[in-house]
Amino acid sequence: xxxxxxxxxxxxxxxxxxxxxxxxxxxxxxxxTKGYPSELITxxxxxxxxxxxxxxxxxxxGCHIILLMKIDPNTKTYMTKQVAAAQQQQSKQSADIxxxxxxxxxYQQQHPPVRQQVQAPTQQRRQLTLNDIQFNExxxxxxxxxxxxxxRAKKALFLSDMDTESAFNWIIENMEDPNIDLSLTSQQIxxxxxxxxxxxxxxQNQPVDPEVQQAINHNVCTYCVTGNSFVNQKWFMCKxxxxxxxxxxxxxxxxxxxxxxxxxxSLQTSFFCxxxxxxxxxxxxxxxxxxxxxxxxxxx
Ligand SMILES: [Zn+2]
Ligand SMILES: [Zn+2]
Ligand SMILES: [Zn+2]
Numbered sequence: 305x306x307x308x309x310x311x312x313x314x315x316x317x318x319x320x321x322x323x324x325x326x327x328x329x330x331x332x333x334x335x336x337t338k339g340y341p342s343e344l345i346t347x348x349x350x351x352x353x354x355x356x357x358x359x360x361x362x363x364x365x366g367c368h369i370i371l372l373m374k375i376d377p378n379t380k381t382y383m384t385k386q387v388a389a390a391q392q393q394q395s396k397q398s399a400d401i402x403x404x405x406x407x408x409x410x411y412q413q414q415h416p417p418v419r420q421q422v423q424a425p426t427q428q429r430r431q432l433t434l435n436d437i438q439f440n441e442x443x444x445x446x447x448x449x450x451x452x453x454x455x456r457a458k459k460a461l462f463l464s465d466m467d468t469e470s471a472f473n474w475i476i477e478n479m480e481d482p483n484i485d486l487s488l489t490s491q492q493i494x495x496x497x498x499x500x501x502x503x504x505x506x507x508q509n510q511p512v513d514p515e516v517q518q519a520i521n522h523n524v525c526t527y528c529v530t531g532n533s534f535v536n537q538k539w540f541m542c543k544x545x546x547x548x549x550x551x552x553x554x555x556x557x558x559x560x561x562x563x564x565x566x567x568x569x570s571l572q573t574s575f576f577c578x579x580x581x582x583x584x585x586x587x588x589x590x591x592x593x594x595x596x597x598x599x600x601x602x603x604x
Contacts, residue, residue, distance in 0.1 A: 307360075308368035309334060309347075316368075321360050328356040334371065346372040346469070348476055353469060372450060372472055407438050407497075432490040434458045437497075443468045447475070456485055462496065463488075508572050512537050518596065519556065525590035526554040527580025534574035541568035545585040553579035560590045 306318045307330070319333050327347060335342035347354040348370040439458055446468055447457035452475060464470035478484045512520075515529040516537045526537055541552040544565035553562050554577035555570075561579050579588045 305363065305365035307363055308366065309371050310368055311371045321363065323359075323361045323363075325360050326356065327354045327358045327360065330360065331356070346472075348372060348473070353473060370476065407436065432493045434462060434488065434493065437462060437493070440466060443471070447471055453485070455487075459485070459488060462493070465500075504573070507536055507574065510536050512572075516554075520554070522592075522595045523556050523560060523590060524592050524595050525556050525561075525577050525580035525588055527577040527588070528591060528593050528596060530576045532576055532581065534576055536572065536574050538570045538572050539575045539577070540570055542566065542579075542584070543568070545579075547578055547584065551578040551583060553577055553584065556590045557584075557588060561586070561588055 305321060305323070307321050308316050309319055310316050317338070319330060319337070321330055321333070325333075328342075331342040331345045331347065334340065334345060349367070354369065434455075437458075439461060443461055443466065444454065444457045447460060448454055450472070452460075456475060457471070460471035460474045461468070464474050475484075513529075513535045516526045516535055519526045519529050526535070529535075530537075538555050539552045540555075540558045540562070541548045542558075542562045542565045545553075545562065547553060548568075552568070552571070552575070554575075557577055557579040558567055561584060577588075578584065580591055582588065
């Protein structure tokens with residue numbers, strides 16, 4: 305059967321799919337006819353990003369899916385693998401939330417709470433707009449390059465925890481909504497910022513995951529237990545190794561791999577260790593899985 309693929313730059317084209325094809329397989333078909341690297345393709349249907357393992361048997365003949373790909377802002381062509389890889393290095397959500405919090409603290413310092421003056425004329429209270437929020441310019445640009453306005457990109461990012469893919473989904477889900485471009489009110493913005501701030505505070509008060517704690521007790525990098533999943537823990541940025549902007553190292557790596565380095569103050573958010581994940585300047589020296597294994601055996 306035929307499925308229409310809607311793209312931002314290349315218009316619409318058909319791709320012939322089989323009911324048993326996986327999404328990965330469709331991406332490969334698109335890749336072989338259109339030449340886009342299949343790993344850079346995101347397929348979206350009804351606002352949902354289609355996962356590679358999914359099978360297409362719920363597709364109807366003639367249904368359409370949207371193809372999203374990151375586009376180079378300068379050349380207006382699809383990004384090369386290298387550019388895409390560089391972009392993947394960009395900050396994690398936690399850094400965006402931290403920035404948001406800093407922004408809000410700054411804002412609060414400049415504009416102390418006016419709880420008692422709720423009845424006061426509005427002009428006494430500066431209205432908060434999305435211009436008061438700091439965005440990751442790369443993320444805004446990616447969405448704009450898909451053909452959406454700057455305002456819509458910012459609104460989508462702000463409502464999606466600054467996550468680009470979720471922001472795309474938000475846009476697609478709300479595409480039909482006549483209010484999609486309606487500005488958020490000062491109150492709405494403040495509410496979201498405050499709830500983010502509470503979430504951060506909650507995170508900070510939450511106990512560190514016991515497995516993570518065990519790894520730290522054994523001087524093992526927490527990456528050994530978290531892998532690429534974000535788990536609440538203490539971590540540090542390392543200026544010496546260029547681990548900043550959301551990247552950093554776990555408590556163990558701070559002691560072992562990054563001893564004597566220029567570390568940030570400790571942060572506590574959902575995190576996995578970038579040193580253990582191989583993002584440091586030199587290979588991680590605390591990926592000692594066996595130290596954990598032995599201990600678990602002794603307990604069990
Ligand atoms: Zn580590
Ligand atoms: Zn370091
Ligand atoms: Zn390390």
